[in-house]
Amino acid sequence: IKLQTFSYDKTVTAMLNGTISIKGYELLTNAPTSEDIYNYWNDYYTKPLDDKNGIYCHFVYPNDSELQFYKDGHTIWSTRLGYGMFDFTVMENGYILTYGQNDTTSTKDPRLAHMTMLDPNGNIVWEKTLMNGFHNEDISKIICEGDTFAVFGRGDYHTFLFSRYDMDGNRLVYQATPVKETLAIWNVVPFSEGYLVQFNNYDK
Numbered sequence: 001i002k003l004q005t006f007s008y009d010k011t012v013t014a015m016l017n018g019t020i021s022i023k024g025y026e027l028l029t030n031a032p033t034s035e036d037i038y039n040y041w042n043d044y045y046t047k048p049l050d051d052k053n054g055i056y057c058h059f060v061y062p063n064d065s066e067l068q069f070y071k072d073g074h075t076i077w078s079t080r081l082g083y084g085m086f087d088f089t090v091m092e093n094g095y096i097l098t099y100g101q102n103d104t105t106s107t108k109d110p111r112l113a114h115m116t117m118l119d120p121n122g123n124i125v126w127e128k129t130l131m132n133g134f135h136n137e138d139i140s141k142i143i144c145e146g147d148t149f150a151v152f153g154r155g156d157y158h159t160f161l162f163s164r165y166d167m168d169g170n171r172l173v174y175q176a177t178p179v180k181e182t183l184a185i186w187n188v189v190p191f192s193e194g195y196l197v198q199f200n201n202y203d204k
Helices: 034-045
Strands: 046-050 055-058 065-071 074-081 084-090 096-101 113-118 124-130 137-145 148-155 159-166 171-178 183-191 194-201
Touching: 065 084, 065 096, 074 113, 084 137, 096 137, 113 137, 137 183, 148 183, 148 194, 159 183
Parallel strands: none
Antiparallel strands: 046 055, 055 065, 065 074, 084 096, 096 113, 113 124, 137 148, 148 159, 159 171, 183 194
16 A cells, blocks of 8 residues: 555555555555445545434545535535635534535645535535635634624634624624744534633744
8 A cells, every 4th residue: 555646536446556645644554455445435525414314524635525415325416615724614594514625735725614514405505715815724613693693713823713694604803813832723612692712832
């Protein structure tokens, strides 16, 4: 097994070519069979993000992801997104809000945060790329509250970003707070009349 590049085709056929390479990941077995590799692929790249609603996300590389809705073992709908999806949240009305970041082939290219709203049938209602003047911007958490949602993220790792949007994707509030440390946002929860944000300092 070579830890280099791979065509990322989710098929057993592609994994039976003798020389198998998966970029950045190791199979924790001495002599993996084709079934071992197939199961590893499913376990790592297809994740049950919402068992109750039967929603799974299959990550398609190098620069896309695919959100699939399964029910009783059958695919009801599947929507391809033009960025690597980090996570999603299901609204009370059944709409789905996904968020993530585009990949790049060079550090000179910007990595921007993206959001997509889908209806309960997987149709894209709107898409938005966050362009707030940063070379690298991501979204760490989204919290839905009534007819708005709050977005928490980072700009170039040294700016804490808070925004609020309505359900049509219109931005209502934007705040950028510079920090000295290399910022990581681990979790956000509603607290009192605001939010409690858990940070981590990557400089320590």
